[in-house]
Amino acid sequence: xxxxxxxxxxxxxxxxxxxxxxxxxxxxxxxxxxxYRQDCRKEPKLLMSVYSSGNEDGRFTAQxxxxxxxxxxxxxxxxxxxxxxxxxxxxxxxxxxxxLTFGTGTRLQVTL
Amino acid sequence: GAGVSQSPRYKxxxxxxxxxxxCDPISGHVSLFWYQQALGQGPEFLTYFQNEAQLDKSGxxxxxxxxxxxEGSVSTLKIQRxxxxxxxVYLCASSLxxxxxxxxxxxxxxxxxxVL
Numbered sequence: 001x002x003x004x005x006x007x008x009x010x011x012x013x014x015x016x017x018x019x020x021x022x023x024x025x026x027x028x029x030x031x032x033x034x035x036y037r038q039d040c041r042k043e044p045k046l047l048m049s050v051y052s053s054g055n056e057d058g059r060f061t062a063q064x065x066x067x068x069x070x071x072x073x074x075x076x077x078x079x080x081x082x083x084x085x086x087x088x089x090x091x092x093x094x095x096x097x098x099x100l101t102f103g104t105g106t107r108l109q110v111t112l
Numbered sequence: 113g114a115g116v117s118q119s120p121r122y123k124x125x126x127x128x129x130x131x132x133x134x135c136d137p138i139s140g141h142v143s144l145f146w147y148q149q150a151l152g153q154g155p156e157f158l159t160y161f162q163n164e165a166q167l168d169k170s171g172x173x174x175x176x177x178x179x180x181x182x183e184g185s186v187s188t189l190k191i192q193r194x195x196x197x198x199x200x201v202y203l204c205a206s207s208l209x210x211x212x213x214x215x216x217x218x219x220x221x222x223x224x225x226x227v228l
Contacts, residue, residue, distance in 0.1 A: 004154075006154075008152075042221070043203060043219035043220060043221050043222055044155065044203070045219065046216050046217070046218075087154050087155075099157070099168075100157055100217075101157070102154035102155045102157075103154050104152070104154045105153075
């Protein structure tokens with residue numbers, strides 16, 4: 001089983017729709033979680049951190065479920081410009097070092 | 113600009129050739145990371161520097177891969193005797209502090225390596 005798993009998609013949704021992605025992680029010692037966005041042939045850029053209490057930034061909401069070991073990203077009122085690949089990142093403490101693991105990404109395509 | 117820069121942006125190498133990829137992190141950033149991203153995959157961790165010290169190189173796929181950051185700023189990833197499976201985008205990222213639980217990483221545009 002991969003340490004961090006995502007549904008690769010693609011998720012094809014119409015403009016204005018609400019869409020949600022999940023990301024599961026296998027290491028219960030994972031400490032921090034992030035969502036990054038990566039446009040085609042571009043570098044990943046931080047979208048938002050994911051906190052235990054959940055957090056919201058405009059149309060984007062991130063949630064963490066430690067019991068079930070997954071994080072989620074909800075996008076409301078989808079825009080064409082939201083079309084991208086969404087990568088989840090998990091940071092785990094391994095002995096005294098931290099390890100970053102990226103998921104394979106979920107591709108979102110928003111259409112007219 | 114003040115972002116992470118990488119050079120070259122594109123590199124075509126013949127199998128067996130050595131290549132060197134450069135990363136200029138954001139000035140003052142302590143941590144520097146190298147990742148390998150194959151087509152359709154997420155970035156895979158290769159190695160991590162805190163200043164000039166290479167604290168983790170567990171992700172380097174073979175001893176043909178070598179990274180250095182001698183003065184704690186610019187870093188070079190060297191691949192010796194390149195193989196076709198080395199073809200990927202090599203991403204560099206930096207962050208302000210040591211690898212931390214809430215530390216944002218800023219990525220460079222990547223170097224696309226194609227080994228023929």
